[in-house]
């Protein structure tokens with residue numbers, strides 16, 4: 467274990483990069499940034515109050531600045547290229563969700579990091595936020611999850627109606643825009659997914675080249691089943707996790723209702739006469755981002771097992787890629803793993 471602060475580069479300084487840099491700076495030191503957009507680089511300076519060496523692309527940064535790790539907070543379609551370049555340069559990689567747009571890209575990132583013997587973590591904060599983590603924990607009392615019904619309806623268009631968020635080649639389709647966090651949380655609840663089926667609804671907003679309303683059904687190796695309906699053209703709700711899941715367990719049930727200012731959880735075991743009610747006034751974002759950043763640093767420094775690795779990122783991309791493909795084929799049921807040949811390279 468070393469006390470020396472790890473040196474990080476942040477690649478991508480749009481909306482999320484400066485936010486995550488603040489958490490990194492609590493446990494490490496952000497020493498350089500890259501972003502092809504001068505406005506975004508300026509935005510980083512204004513948001514964080516830092517003035518760091520800034521580059522137009524990751525390779526220049528890797529060639530010129532001595533860093534231990536990179537945090538990738540750029541558009542999804544750029545993640546693979548930056549991660550592989552960082553691994554080749556011997557740098558550890560923290561990558562934001564979605565890990566990439568396809569499973570083969572994810573495996574390329576994994577193999578590059580394995581070969582370079584560097585860490586690779588993908589940020590999936592939802593399962594780490596205490597209100598959502600509480601549902602994972604409640605299984606100890608309520609028994610195995612049998613079924614989840616979940617919905618994420620909100621109006622994404624003010625935020626994601628242009629640029630890379632609107633094209634499948636750049637963002638990966640519907641679920642990476644809305645649903646990715648729930649897919650990961652469902653995996654935390656139920657384990658590995660074995661089949662995926664998705665159906666698109668008629669399109670409302672032609673600016674997206676993928677379904678703006680989508681139904682997804684999942685079956686898990688445990689036998690559990692889940693549905694997720696997402697829509698980004700629902701004007702009544704503005705909060706991206708609006709809707710919230712209902713969960714059937716072997717010995718009880720949970721109902722989770724998220725709102726902008728608080729999250730309400732109601733649960734009851736079959737032996738209880740009354741339901742239990744828990745309100746979370748803190749949505750838990752700070753806790754989750756701190757855990758991701760802190761665990762990644764500790765994993766590098768002393769090998770402490772982290773809350774997440776690349777595995778969660780890759781399995782989520784697998785579900786999202788399968789859902790897009792199934793929706794294109796009007797509901798074909800697809801079995802996972804989606805690319806069995808890539809699971810065990812020779």
Ligand SMILES: NC(=O)c1ccc[n+]([C@@H]2O[C@H](COP(=O)([O-])OP(=O)(O)OC[C@H]3O[C@@H](n4cnc5c(N)ncnc54)[C@H](O)[C@@H]3O)[C@@H](O)[C@H]2O)c1
Nearest residue numbers: 477478479480481482501503506539540541544562563564
């Ligand atoms: N964990 C979370 O809760 C969370 C929240 C928001 C975004 N994200 C993820 O963070 C990433 C960025 O999202 P955003 O909302 O900040 O997007 P954004 O469009 O606001 O910002 C992306 C930035 O990356 C820059 N960029 C483009 N190509 C690049 C490259 N090759 N190298 C470096 N920078 C490049 C763009 O110029 C832009 O400034 C996405 O993967 C997104 O899914 C995660």
